[in-house]
Amino acid sequence: MSQLVEKAYKYRFYPLKQQKEILEKTFGCTRMVYNHFLDLRSKTYKEEKKSINYNDTSKFLTSLKTKNPWLKETSSVCLQQSLRHLDRAFISFFKKKSKYPNFKKKRNRQSAKYMKTSFIYENSKITLAKMKESLNIRWSRKFKGAPTSLTITKEADNTYYISIIVKEKIEPLDFKKKKIGIDLGII
Numbered sequence: 001m002s003q004l005v006e007k008a009y010k011y012r013f014y015p016l017k018q019q020k021e022i023l024e025k026t027f028g029c030t031r032m033v034y035n036h037f038l039d040l041r042s043k044t045y046k047e048e049k050k051s052i053n054y055n056d057t058s059k060f061l062t063s064l065k066t067k068n069p070w071l072k073e074t075s076s077v078c079l080q081q082s083l084r085h086l087d088r089a090f091i092s093f094f095k096k097k098s099k100y101p102n103f104k105k106k107r108n109r110q111s112a113k114y115m116k117t118s119f120i121y122e123n124s125k126i127t128l129a130k131m132k133e134s135l136n137i138r139w140s141r142k143f144k145g146a147p148t149s150l151t152i153t154k155e156a157d158n159t160y161y162i163s164i165i166v167k168e169k170i171e172p173l174d175f176k177k178k179k180i181g182i183d184l185g186i187i
Contacts, residue, residue: 002169006148010163013137022074022130023152023160027110029074030082033061035103037086054087075129077118085113111153121147126162128152137162144168 015023037057044050061079065071071079089101104110118129125134126147143166151163 002171004167004169007143007166007168008163009141009143009166010161011137011140013135013160013162015135015160016133019131019133019135022128023112023154025070026074026078026112026130026152027154028106029071030078030112031104031106031110033064033071033079034082034086036064037061037083038101038103041086041090054083057083057086073130075112075114075118077115077129078112081113081115107156109153109155111151113149113151115149116147119147119150126150126164135162 037052037060040060041052041057044052058080061083086101089098092098093100114128120127124139126137127134143164145166145168147164147166149165153161153163155161
């Protein structure tokens with residue numbers, strides 16, 4: 001009986017000039033959306049004592065896109081994922097697992113999450129939404145299965161990484177044929 005597990009693989013990649021521009025726009029838009037809705041949720045709670053959840057912010061995002069048409073230049077999946085990250089940050093805060101969410105800064109590590117519908121994986125090549133060419137990834141190890149999601153990260157030192165989540169089947173170990181020894185120590 002095999003078991004389905006999620007595994008993460010992290011690789012370095014080197015984007016082309018055009019890809020860097022698209023990624024910079026994506027990072028900027030996801031950061032702007034996160035910060036805008038963090039501010040909105042904070043102000044709404046302070047002034048009206050109302051709580052805004054993910055569904056509310058998702059509806060407001062549509063109107064924000066009409067006010068700021070440059071948000072349409074990036075993948076909508078990344079913007080939705082930044083709202084999900086913000087919602088998870090608030091959930092963790094209210095469960096007292098973490099501090100109050102902070103605003104994201106440009107000088108820190110930047111990231112954007114892509115789900116299965118926003119990238120193409122064919123012949124060990126990944127092409128992101130709004131990009132024409134596949135990413136130049138340094139494949140240090142292989143993985144089985146198809147990616148379910150991936151996160152693009154730009155570190156503070158301008159290095160780019162891609163973290164890929166893959167669902168893989170693993171076979172349980174057969175302990176019947178193996179011998180097991182137990183060390184009880186010196187008594």
